[in-house]
Amino acid sequence: MGLTEYIAILRKRWLSIAAAVVVGLCVAALASVLATPTYQAVAQVYVSVRGGASVDDLVQGSAYTGRQVQSYAALATSPRVLSPVIEELGLGVTPQELASGVAVEQPPDTVLITLTVTDESPDRAARIADAVAESLATVVQELEQTGEAQESPVQISTVREAVVPTHPVSPRVALNLALGLALGLLVGVGAAVLRDLLDTRIRSVAQVEAITDASVIGAIAFEEDAVEHPLIIQGSPQGPRAEAFRRLRTNLQFLEAGGSSPTFVVSSALPGEGKSTTSINLAITLADMGSRVVVVDADLRRPSVSRYMGLEGAVGLTTVLIGRATIDDAVQTWGNRNLSVLASGQVPPNPSELLGSPAMAEVLRELERRYDAVIIDTAPLLPVTDGAVLAKLAGGAVIVVGAGLTHRHQLAEALDALAKAGTGAHGVIVNRLPLEEQGDYRYYGYGSEPSARPVDEVDGAHPRHVRSRLWPGPGRAASTTPPTGGTAASPMRPFRPVERETSVTVGAPATRSGSKDDG
Template identity: 35%
Template sequence: MSTTTNTMSIARAIAVIRKRWYLVLAAAILGGVGAFAVSNTVTPTYHSTASLYFSLRTGSSGSDINQGSAYTQAQMLSFARLATSSVVLDPVSEQFDGELTEPQLRRLMSVTIPQSTVILDVRVGSTDRRLAALVANRVADSLITAVDEVAPADADGNSTVSATVIEPAEPAIFQTFPNKQQDALLGAIAGFILACAALVFGSFLDTRVRSESALKSLTGVPILASIERFPKSSDPRPVALRQPDGRAAASVRRLRSALRFASASHETRSIVVTSSVHFEGKSSVAANLAVVVAETGARVLLIDANLRTPRVAEMFSRDGSVGLTTVLVDSVPFRSIVQPWAGSTLDILPSGEVPPNPVELLESARMSDLIREVVAEYDLVVIDTAPVLAGADALVMARQVDSTVVIVDYKRVRRAQLTTTLEALERSDAHISGLIPNGVKARARAMDDRRDAEVKKHTSARPKIPASSAAAE
């Protein structure tokens, strides 16, 4: 379980970065450019190095030379310490007429000894390239004089240790600090890492269902079809009526086809459309689904069983004062309340007056009788209900119909809310046909066509929703 979770987390992180690759690229570019710009504001520092070679003056045989070399190498740390002492630096300071004090010289320079050698490097850094070379050479000359003074003398009174400049310091051509190219590279890497970390961290903090892949990993419920975002309009009618040839209407027709094949093993004459929370677009999907199924010649009844915030009457510009509650409370025959849609096989049963006790009405015996009655008369009954988390309305209705579909708006619903919704429907013995992502961005139709092909490949029985629709298509 832990390995699976870790794998899913890594896969999710990679998916987030791949989806927002342009942000990562922009952060890397900005980081590189920013670091390069900051480097340009820093005063450049130049380094020059003078190299000295140390040896013994005595000894002519090979054995004496080897012993002398070993002795000199053993003394190299002492010579390095001598190079930063006042014995060496005071004379250099005097040469600059006191403009560079001993502490200042010590801060400018560094002394290194290549491993296992008798070579000593005096490295000096300054914002003035010529000054850096001049100081390095003068320190090297002063060190040679100091070595002659402090080294042991031979019988003739001469120093036994000789120090020679083998490579004098030259003014640097290129600055050593800041390294603009290196800083730009490090800035780009830092921008890349920070952007990836921010995206991944933000993704794991964001509990919304952001994509179809996230939806698949969260639930085991099939995805029927994605409904594209409906274009904004002052016309309240379903998009299948106001823009029947548009992409959004086409996505609803793909949902119609998906429901047909999804119902191959489970006959569906009545279907509940619900969601987890408000404003996920379930009423719009229910209305458009009813319209596109009626296009095939099937007799369709759209019932607004959302007795909390009904919207069906408004979308079809119908009188919503009489409707489902009128049938349930006043025992009025539904045929006298149903409002047909002109030029179509679609009938509409609005909600009626909003009652104070919607759950009691929906789970009443009269409601059960009404569903059985309308299912016998229509090819398909589409029922819009309140969101599952808004009350028990949808759970009550889901037990009384053949199938239930759950609308999912990636921008609205949270993972925990969707999980709770599906668990509640399963506990109510509802048959969940699938999930319907709603309000997704326009995308290539081929993706949904591939999903339709997969559904058809795994379905061998003749579709059963609705019979006339199957014949028409």
């Protein structure tokens, strides 16, 4: 991972990192408040040799004390030194317990011994330090005495008496808070990086590009009202989703210009990634441009196109495939009459066999002859083989990836399923992207009209029923008002010349509302 990736993780997980820092500070503050204050008192003694008769005696005595001073420092925490201190001050502790609060230091190249006593009472700490210094001098005097009547040649004198401390040495609140801050930051950043490394869900276009060589031809933003208004004509026509579908429309034109078939099979790795609403919205934007488009609901297991578009779904693709109806009978017109819909029909017991039959190939050829673009919504690739079968007939598929839903290995397996079927992906559409992943272009409001009302507010139209003067239903005259996202006479070239007009529409839009995208 590079610096850019780490910065992206910090930006994405900043809230959890901040929470870890706050927890670290709170723990440090709580520990400081609950800790018992302790005080330190310091006493210092000087080790010397009593005066000699000559200079040589003084030199020898100084060398002797220099060698012995380390032994005296170790002797300061021995029971022989500390027991008299306990008895004198009435401490009620053992020599070992008292020794844990006494620190002895012998500065190099000196004959000084520093005694540091730590205790919860400042006064007791000072009294213990002085008492240890006096007891050490007495014990050394006893140990170094050469004869019964002679004095010890070594003398220990107190050169610094202990002073009662006024400020505790612990807890050190500032230091504890700094450590809590550093530890919280370390834990927060570490957890964020680890979580990102363990999270295999696809969350950005860059992650898709790292998995496949197929081009990312669309990046669709996620908006909070997308569930309530799955079709872009029901929301803001200048919103991020609407603009993203217009860019997707342009990219599909480049695919078609490169020799690709005008038939686009839209699938995904798993259900719930938004392939059905993506198919419908893509068809709407293509129809807005003036192209004659047909949406085919070829998800014969969980069909949803007719439900979203408010159309009758009992007669459709399966009815045509088994010969009980013609394409003319089954196709329904929707919206501005450039858009037609071939619903799924009744759910059959053998979807894969039906979609791979010669009859299905003949239906695709006929639809390609009649329309500029054929958008086929089919089943996900991983649960069933229907999508791969259709992709082989159409020469490839467009894969919809739900950001935050699809795992990397699942996308790789879906692409592998296409490869095993002898086909591939025309491109990938990343759906449900956070707005921050859309780039700075979302702030460019060219052409937006804040005062414009959504289509579902015109003439009191129901959000799920597009029966207005902008989008007339079957049998109603189209308005001269151009559809959302297009113009009355679009200067853009349709996908391909229309060879023949599509026939009569069957049925009227149903009155039931849409629901969550099943596919």
